[in-house]
Amino acid sequence: MSMELRDIGPPDYKKFMHPVLLKNYGKWKSHEHVKPGVIKHISETGDVVYTVRAGIPKFISTESVRFLCDLADKYCDGYLRFTTRHNVEFIVTKEENVDKLIKELEDAGYPVGGTGHSLKAIIHCVGYLHCNLAATDSPSIAKALYEALYDYFKRTDLPERIKIAVSGCLNMCGATNASDISIIGVHTKPPRVIDEVVHAQCSPMELVKLCPTYAIKPKRIKKNGKVITSVEIDPEKCMYCGNCYAACPGLPIHDPENDGVSIWVGGKASMTKQGIMESRLLVPFIPNHPPKWEKVVDIVKRIIDIYLKYAKPDERLGEMIERIGWEKFFELIDVPFTYQHIDDFIFAYKEYRKGISFRFTKHVK
Amino acid sequence: MSMELRDIGPPDYKKFMHPVLLKNYGKWKSHEHVKPGVIKHISETGDVVYTVRAGIPKFISTESVRFLCDLADKYCDGYLRFTTRHNVEFIVTKEENVDKLIKELEDAGYPVGGTGHSLKAIIHCVGYLHCNLAATDSPSIAKALYEALYDYFKRTDLPERIKIAVSGCLNMCGATNASDISIIGVHTKPPRVIDEVVHAQCSPMELVKLCPTYAIKPKRIKKNGKVITSVEIDPEKCMYCGNCYAACPGLPIHDPENDGVSIWVGGKASMTKQGIMESRLLVPFIPNHPPKWEKVVDIVKRIIDIYLKYAKPDERLGEMIERIGWEKFFELIDVPFTYQHIDDFIFAYKEYRKGISFRFTKHVK
Amino acid sequence: MAEILEELKRGKWPSFVKELEKTGDERIWKYYEKCLVDKKPYFGHGGIVGVTGYEAGVIGRVAIEDAAKILPEFHLFRILPPAGLFYKTDVIRKICDWIDKWGCKLLQFHGATYDMQAFGIPREKLDKAFEELAKIGFDLGGSGPDIRTAACCVGPALCEWALIDTLDIYTTLMKEYIFDVHRPRFPYKFKIKISGCPNDCVSAGTRSDFAIIGIWRDEIKIDENALKQYPSETLEMVAKRCPAGAITYKNGKFEIDNEQCTRCMYCINVLNKALRPGDDRGATILIGARARGRYGAFLAWVLVPFIKLKPPYKEIKELIDKILDWWDEHGNPKERVGETIYRLGFGKFLKDIGLEPKPQMVYRPRANPFWKYF
Amino acid sequence: MAEILEELKRGKWPSFVKELEKTGDERIWKYYEKCLVDKKPYFGHGGIVGVTGYEAGVIGRVAIEDAAKILPEFHLFRILPPAGLFYKTDVIRKICDWIDKWGCKLLQFHGATYDMQAFGIPREKLDKAFEELAKIGFDLGGSGPDIRTAACCVGPALCEWALIDTLDIYTTLMKEYIFDVHRPRFPYKFKIKISGCPNDCVSAGTRSDFAIIGIWRDEIKIDENALKQYPSETLEMVAKRCPAGAITYKNGKFEIDNEQCTRCMYCINVLNKALRPGDDRGATILIGARARGRYGAFLAWVLVPFIKLKPPYKEIKELIDKILDWWDEHGNPKERVGETIYRLGFGKFLKDIGLEPKPQMVYRPRANPFWKYF
Ligand code: SRM
């Protein structure tokens, strides 16, 4: 095999860019939200292009990809792009093509939307479909949410955008650390320890080091007359993160009864206004319940209803909550505030409420 | 010796309170700042009293105390009190007595002031005068500052109050953790280890535990043929807090060459507005230079000048700095920004500036 | 006196060195002078002294090296003051006479914790001196790993904003815990401070393990007529600075959304003729301040968002007892209660002492995904 | 298909299960169905696979237990995409043909990092498949403890706010570090993300170890005529919400104090016809994000407040090299660079890599009194 085809790096983007974009590269002047899913980009040169954004499934067959290519050939001179949120974007240089393209997309079942103050594409990781660590199945959760929230993708009259993300586990591959609403898979029991496998395949000292809560200790035991080295897990300290299982098959953590999802709110990745906001815990645990995920859908809908009711114009969910106070939000959403909501990790002290600056809610009878 | 005089607790405050105060206890309606050092308290009953506040030295001879008692007898029916900032307060029920009292106080050298938006009494600890831990001498620093800032104690036209505190060491007995300006004694070298004394008088394991930076390790060494237990101090880790010396005379940390003061700004103890604010490091180290403390005085004066120039009405120093930005304040005060200013302790991560929300100053060329 | 001390006698502000001079006790200023010149203190670790039956309240000082010749010992009494730091002159004169007789004519009104301090009582006179002090009606305060002398603001005695009876609470708690003030038995010191309102004139939020802060739960009272006396720039400024965004001032109308208000006192402070705290009064209990601790400075945080406070303050005592028991069991030596809570987890602490978790206890729910189900 | 999968095919949103169906490869949906029913995934720890010469870019999956019979292996390629995720249809069709031939007709546009993903290439075909992919002009992306596939926003290609050439920087850096993308040798993964402005459309601040964010240093440009088109409520809202308090809107006059502005983009976003970023452009470099880390989530913080960025981006490469060397030396296994910095001290890190401390790097100077003099 020829080695000169190694390390060639990414292809040259210029070769894949519509000539109008190349011509106006760095010369854009402003944009307009023409209608849901359509942005008009205006250049200093006077040129105008439209991007038409459509939702696609994250797992997509070549058959469907070819269909998208057909449309791009027909309406966009053979160019298309994808967004950082995994939507497809058609760059249309002829205004009259916009509606035709939209019609074909919609007819084929690809919703056009997700621009401006709308529900954006739901980011999710591969989940059960390709991952060995998933505590929950992110793709099916995303699908269930899309069904329930479909209209919001095509509306642009929300107070601000709503971004939802789903991660199958705490590794957060699905952008769940800073989304308006995040669904994250969680385990709730420590891993089991299969001593023989730990002994044969894993390094106890590595395991000791990678546990964030210092729950793992090495141990030496006798099994069938042989001394083997394994580890012990302190159930008082383990916080079920799955780090150790990721490194060692001898510590299985999957548990159909006790795995499930947590729901988080109020994150924001952009640096605008008060800056980045981290997602924060709303519901610590709901057992897995595919394929409809009714309970998750219900909570998410309630969050959005409150958002639509209380948010001021231009206010992201997290900004709204900060304004009215988290205690007030917990009262409105009527989800129990539990021990799990109180941080007890390294930076926990910073989260304690210093002074008397809280609001009265039903929590203070 | 009779044991029934044990554990009697505090005396009954009611016995020490002017009858007019007892009568109006809990009935006060409002107050007015009549002039510097004088507050008029108005009761719902229609009664009116004046408090006249004067500065006194924190170490006070019985001779001087008796003089204050004489004044209280003459103008206040024999009642007086002290404030939580160690001023004396005379409660005057007859308006005509206010100015007479003030005159006698001022004539005797006790400045009347410290009310409203003024420089408040400077809180300081005992320092060299009674403490074994002092890295600097707080009483003389306070005296030097008072001389330089005397007038501010008697003015009430500052943007807001200015609170200064001085602690002889990191123990912060002098309220230095949340004052507008704090002077705090610091060591800058690790303690020396006198093995014999550690062995004879201290517990190595206790020392290991109380060092906040894990700089102390126990050791066993041979000295003159005998095995003794002592400790080792890692100079890379020690942050000179003096905890270990406080517990063990075998670890002397006093060092005339390398002890000195640090200067901190922006603290506030009250829960008003944005709440409590912690004092933050401005100058990491100035060698001790009694009795005039010119360098300390110079920096403090510069801080106050900037405060007077930039603060908006009702704005404490820390609030002003938060508004203009710490980077801007460092530019104005022209004090070098050093490695020491960047937190590197447990909660350090929370202090790093997330995102791009800074202001341009000369630090960014 | 050497020049270094002469310098400290000069100037307008009353000089503490002149006070040392007035005691007539040369040893004191000579000792102090040596420290200033040598740039270090000369007290050693000796001088663990006390009065019979107590293990706290006396700070013993024995000088070392050359300084031992100047001022061999220099012990002081921490004296529990009356609530509000109110005195009659007759009792102060008695204190003066007393320290003139037993010590070296030097006092402090007061220490940073709240104690009156009396200097220079020789070791062999400690017991006698204490006995005479007790006869004047005073007791010793705290030191070491005990319940320290509490502190309270002047509160209802002089201030219109007092929402709780700070003086009565101080006195009640000090009486209740007086045994533990004098007999250190905890992991470390435990300080109680009581402020009548969130202005916190006793710095409870920054300097006490257990802070009691008076608050109100209903609406801020507005006197519309008095409000009119304030210039519109003032009203505008107050509305703008309200940290809770609770105030609107538009078209001459000043309105407070009391649901949003976080009781910071600011508007009331500035517009004190027009605004007053509400009538449904009680306290917020905060826990865990330490000026400089193991992990840096700790400020006090919400433990009980709201509690009604009436004599005999049974609930407060029960709460303190539960906290002390828990801390006694779990605390490491030299660990303040807030740090023990932080180390073991605030949630666990709440569970152990039987308090419900409430969103008011934290600014926000957790952002990190490591937690326990318990 | 069982009901559980049928349910996921229903509804208006395009169904990924239908896409699985379209591949015609029953093994995939049968496997997935089993996971959903049993509520757990069935991939084990086996399947460490790769293409010759690379140690990254392929995620191997081998099923265990009963599932092994259904879908014995299910490897995927992470493919380095072109900057901006722009494609011509001819090249996409080539990719489709390619995966139809070598894998199982399933793609992802794109993974959360930025890679295109192609599924189901059997172990024995990996090398061949890769060779053909390279012929189409594509290379593999990162996985494991290496420099990961970078990511950039659409930037100057379509967006008026691009203050740096995100696409060019992405391409340059990926070319520069391509060797380290394919050969993991660091303590853990290292992600670079590049956003053209602080809107941060690529989430660099929350999801990358090394974030490059376009900013400007001079004044926001105001088109006064365009400004007049906005209703005064909008202008008022923007002035009120400016996080830096830099905007005043009074008596119809909208003014920006550019010294106060912290470049959050908010006013520009809302008033995009009237306001534009300034002309003195460059980038802020941030360091250390990790979505969920050893200590909880880490967000990226300021490392270099301002740097001019021009090809060939020499300074950026030198900076990255210094950081990688330092991290390589000091980092623990599975420790992202931000965590190594936090553990050893940001000051020490700066000193070691030769950067001056600047107040822009922290919100505030330290509040805790433990520090070193170095
Ligand atoms: C196409 C895309 C960049 C790309 O390289 O692919 C993009 C494009 C634009 N973004 Fe974005 N953003 C894109 C992902 C993001 C992300 C990342 C993400 O969603 O994962 C963020 C940060 C996420 C967050 O804040 O939680 C992001 C935060 C913004 C913001 C700031 C929003 C805020 O809350 O303040 C703006 C400004 C605005 O819209 O006013 C913005 C504005 C824009 C503008 C208006 C810029 C322009 O002048 O063209 C573009 C159209 C926005 C729209 O959808 O209405 N874009 N934008 C990404 C579209 C993703 C999608 O398919 O939905």
Ligand code: SRM
């Ligand atoms: C007498 C005293 C209470 C006592 O029990 O002794 C007291 C008394 C009053 N305080 Fe205070 N405060 C007293 C220490 C404090 C402290 C503690 C300290 O200084 O160590 C604080 C918190 C410290 C801080 O914020 O850094 C404090 C924060 C306040 C505030 C809030 C200030 C702010 O920054 O927002 C007010 C409200 C105001 O003045 O508008 C206040 C208001 C008041 C009022 C106006 C209350 C009233 O209606 O009578 C009293 C007169 C204030 C004045 O001096 O102008 N008092 N006050 C203390 C006087 C100390 C002194 O001699 O200077």
Ligand code: SRM
């Ligand atoms: C006298 C006084 C300073 C003053 O001049 O006013 C003082 C003096 C001492 N303090 Fe203090 N502290 C005094 C109030 C404080 C305060 C302020 C307060 O209580 O509001 C603090 C900070 C608040 C806090 O508790 O965090 C304070 C924090 C400390 C610490 C650090 C405690 C900690 O948790 O880190 C020590 C060190 C220790 O306990 O080992 C300490 C230790 C000491 C010792 C006992 C030093 C020692 O271990 O030998 C000092 C005795 C000096 C002497 O020779 O008289 N002192 N000390 C104050 C007590 C007088 C009184 O009872 O009224």
Ligand code: SRM
């Ligand atoms: C495919 C992808 C999710 C997706 O569906 O899009 C993914 C999938 C996996 N991630 Fe991820 N991560 C993916 C983007 C991310 C992101 C988002 C990003 O890069 O912006 C994050 C959070 C950002 C960050 O880096 O902190 C992320 C944080 C993790 C972590 C936690 C890393 C950490 O520092 O804590 C792990 C665990 C690990 O590395 O051991 C992980 C591990 C994994 C592994 C390799 C699990 C494993 O160790 O076997 C997953 C393989 C799944 C599979 O079988 O294909 N993945 N992973 C994304 C990569 C595709 C691509 O290259 O484009």
Ligand code: SF4
């Ligand atoms: S978030 Fe967890 S389940 Fe999802 S891809 Fe990443 S490691 Fe796998």
Ligand code: SF4
């Ligand atoms: S699951 Fe996480 S917390 Fe529990 S033992 Fe494993 S690594 Fe430690």
Ligand code: SF4
């Ligand atoms: S701050 Fe330090 S020097 Fe001052 S009294 Fe306290 S322990 Fe002594």
Ligand code: SF4
């Ligand atoms: S001075 Fe403080 S940091 Fe240094 S060894 Fe002693 S206890 Fe540890």
Ligand code: SF4
């Ligand atoms: S804390 Fe409140 S009640 Fe107490 S004196 Fe200060 S202002 Fe008055």
Ligand code: SF4
């Ligand atoms: S008390 Fe404070 S929070 Fe409440 S309305 Fe007044 S200023 Fe606002």
Ligand code: SF4
């Ligand atoms: S980050 Fe800025 S430059 Fe890049 S696409 Fe988003 S708005 Fe445009």
Ligand code: SF4
């Ligand atoms: S960019 Fe942001 S900080 Fe700057 S003026 Fe506009 S809103 Fe204010």
